[in-house]
Amino acid sequence: MTFQLPTDIPINAWIAQRTAQSLAAGSDGVDRLKREPGGAIDVLRGWNEVSIALGGAGAIAETLSEMHPDPVVRQAADQAIQEIATFSTDLELDRDLYEVFAAADESTLDANGVRLLRKIRQDFTRAGVDKDEATRERIRAINERMVVLSQDFGRNLREDVRSIRVAPAVLEGLPSDWVAAHPADDDGFVTVTTDYPDVVPFSSFCADADARRALRVEFLNRGWPQNDALLQELFALRREYAALVGYDSWADYTAETKMIGNGVAILQFIDRIADAARESGERDRAIVLERLRQDRPEASTVDAADLAYYSELVRKEQLDVDAQLVRTYFDFEKVRAGLLEVTGRLFGLRYQPIEASTWHEDVASYDVFFADTDAQVGRIHLDLHPREGKYKHAAQFTLVEGIVGRQLPEGVLACNFSRGLMEHDDVVTLFHEFGHLVHHIVGGHTPWHRFSGVATEWDFVEAPSQLLEEWAWDASVLQSFATNATGQPIPTDLVAAMRKAEDFGKGLHARTQMFYAAMSYWFHVEEYDDLTARLRELQEQYSLLPYIDDTHMHASFGHLDGYSSGYYTYMWSLVIAKDLFSAFDTADLFEPTVARRYREQILAAGGTRDAADLVTAFLGRPSSFAAFEAWLAL
Incomplete structure (x- = not known):
């Protein structure tokens, strides 16, 4: 098929x-x-x-x-x-x-x-197949309603694109190509939306604090208030469902089929990461605050409206990384070609462009082959630019599950990148999401549909993608495709500075991730009349950034639907990814023996074995927390 x-x-x-x-x-x-x-x-x-x-x-x-x-x-x-x-x-049932x-x-x-x-x-x-008829009927009704709620939640996010209008002078500091793509309207104002190709550069480079804050508030309020009521109902139904089928909580229900095992372990993991990240997070927050006070001496803290902008200034002024200079090396077309070259070399794949009947002219389609045998592996479709009504984040979607001898796997990569120059963070995101696509294609050659592709435990599926991010940070890899307008490759010392600058802020990031993870856990375990009030409490407990008044970010946090109580999985997978990467030679990331073993023992297995067994087979030992702790402590 x-x-x-x-x-x-x-x-x-x-x-x-x-x-x-x-x-x-x-x-x-x-x-x-x-x-x-x-x-x-x-x-x-x-x-x-x-x-x-x-x-x-x-x-x-x-x-x-x-x-x-x-x-x-x-x-x-x-x-x-x-x-x-x-x-x-x-x-x-x-x-x-x-x-x-x-x-x-x-x-x-x-x-x-x-x-x-x-x-x-x-x-x-x-x-709940073993429950009585009345219970099964209630479960049936709950499942049907949860599908509708999930669809309504996602639709609201796709359609609620907000914006601010600013004078052209406010754009001072933004990249020239971004400014050129945002001309003033007939009234002399420029519209800046909450879509990622707008909000990320604007938050990072716009010098106007009021404008940054206005856009951040709009961004955090997407889906509000309609999604608040949907989430309340969805959480209540999930809690009821878990109780009906015999679990103490929805977190226990979902964790049973994951590596982590139970809900209590989720909280223990969240606290472990939060404690490990505290020192570096507080140190980096103090550095950002010190730089903020040069402009606003009265500032007592840093919040999300200022963090990206002043973090970039710290990286530029103290760590010698100018993000606007960096982005001149990342033209979208070159990055996409480089991604295919890098992953083809690493995983032994060949991508052949094809014409396919898809849903939009932006979609680029490729047949994928094993380079050594020329046997077809599957087909991929890359839909990488934003448009009205499209999915607003970045994700891999399945089109066809591969069944060996029956049908080849086929998948889609959905992202929302600029058509011109890209931020390096976007390059990392592209590598990450492509990791899911490769996993789906390479792992889609099993006899059983249940085990095809990305069919491992849900708290492992991010690990192969997080591993692939490492190739987007290696100087020799980047120099194979990251060139500026004159054709000069990105300098090695600039990449080294970028890596050092990337280490700056990761404690802050980890603490924020644990805030999100705690929110996803508690919203599913206990009932709250006011989700925003509980969000504020959890942000104060876990995040090192304060709540911004009159915002409701949970209404746009799409992972509350898909990951439900399990958002911890991003960090759990990162712990494993850092351990997996320890098996590679940083002096030669394409060393064929390790790369081939990784492809065969991790990716090609799909869901045929437990994730812990896959990791042990590849590393020759069980997974360890040590590599992650060493990385976090840098």
Whole structure:
């Protein structure tokens, strides 16, 4: 199966048609399983067919819901997601179907088959299949409502693009190419939006404190107030669901299938990171505050409206890194080409541009091959610039789950980068997100849909992407594509200064991440009448930056939906990523033996083994906290 949008019928009609066909195929497959299950391997194969049908339709609907420029198509995709979710919930609560798996004889299966069967049984019990009819009906209603709430939450974020209007003089200090792309309107004002290609440069380089603060307030208030009520209901339903299926909290429910194991361990991890980051975070905050006081002697603290701007000044004046000079080396087209060259060399891949029928002219599509055998690995689509109605952050979306001998994996990278010069932070983000895409493609060659691609525990999935960020910080790697307008590669000493400057502020960043992680945990564990008030308390406890009055950042914190109570996973994965990187030779990041072993033992495995076992196989030992602590202490 290869993804192609049709040209002969409306896309919304095609989505509805394809969804109906997939649901019918799934229903037929379930009926066969219950009627003539056969042996254990037959049961797994039958369920695999059902999963492929439902997963294929769901993946395409999810992508088009977030990416297609036509709201009619996005609405049709949302409807398809609801129908698939309802059907899936019905299957998870089908006792007759569960009995088919409960009766399957494990002794007839190989180790991978046993692992799959146990995962499927666990999915059913976690869904509440063993509860009484009234409880199952309530679970069914909760699941259906949670899908709608999630869709409404995401739609509000996509559509709530806010802005401020400023006089051209306010743009003093911003990069010339950015200023040229933002001409004044007929009234003589420039509009600056809360989309990332605007808010990041403006926050970093605009010298006007009032304008920076005005934009930051708008940015933090996206989705407010409508998403506040949606989140309250979503959190309440998740807490109720967890209780109905036998867990003390939603955090315990979600942690059970992750490396961390339980909700209490989440809090312990958050506090461990917060304590480890305190000293460096407070030191860096004091440095930023000292620089702020040169302009505003009365300042008593630093908040998010000033942090990016004054951090850049510290990096420029004290650490010899001028971010505006740095960005002249990162032209988008060169960066994209460099990304493909670097990852191709590292992972032994070749990318061939193709013409594909997708959802927008911005999308660049490539067939991916193993360089040594020329066997096709899969297909990728890069949708990297912002537009109205598009997903506002950066993420990898699945289009097709790879099944060995059956269908090649296919994935999408969705980002929101400038078409011209990029900040180096954006380059790092691009490498990070591409790491998910490579994981999906290389890991998409398993026989079982359940284990295809990025199918590991959810608190491990970021580790391969965080590892790939290291290549965006290496001077020799960057010099292969980062050149200025005259063709000169970025200087080695500038990259060294950038790396030193990157170390500045990481304690502050870690503490902020733990604030977000604590918020995601407590919002799902306890009920609060006022989410903003609780947010303020947690920010005071964990973040080293104060709350900005009259803001409500939780309403735009998309990870409260997707990661729910598990936002800690970003930092948990980073601990593992730093340990994984210790196996590479920093003098030769492309050393083929290590790179090949990493591709085969971490990426290609998909979800066929527990993440801890993958890490142990690659490192030759269990994962350790030591590499992360050493990095944080720099």
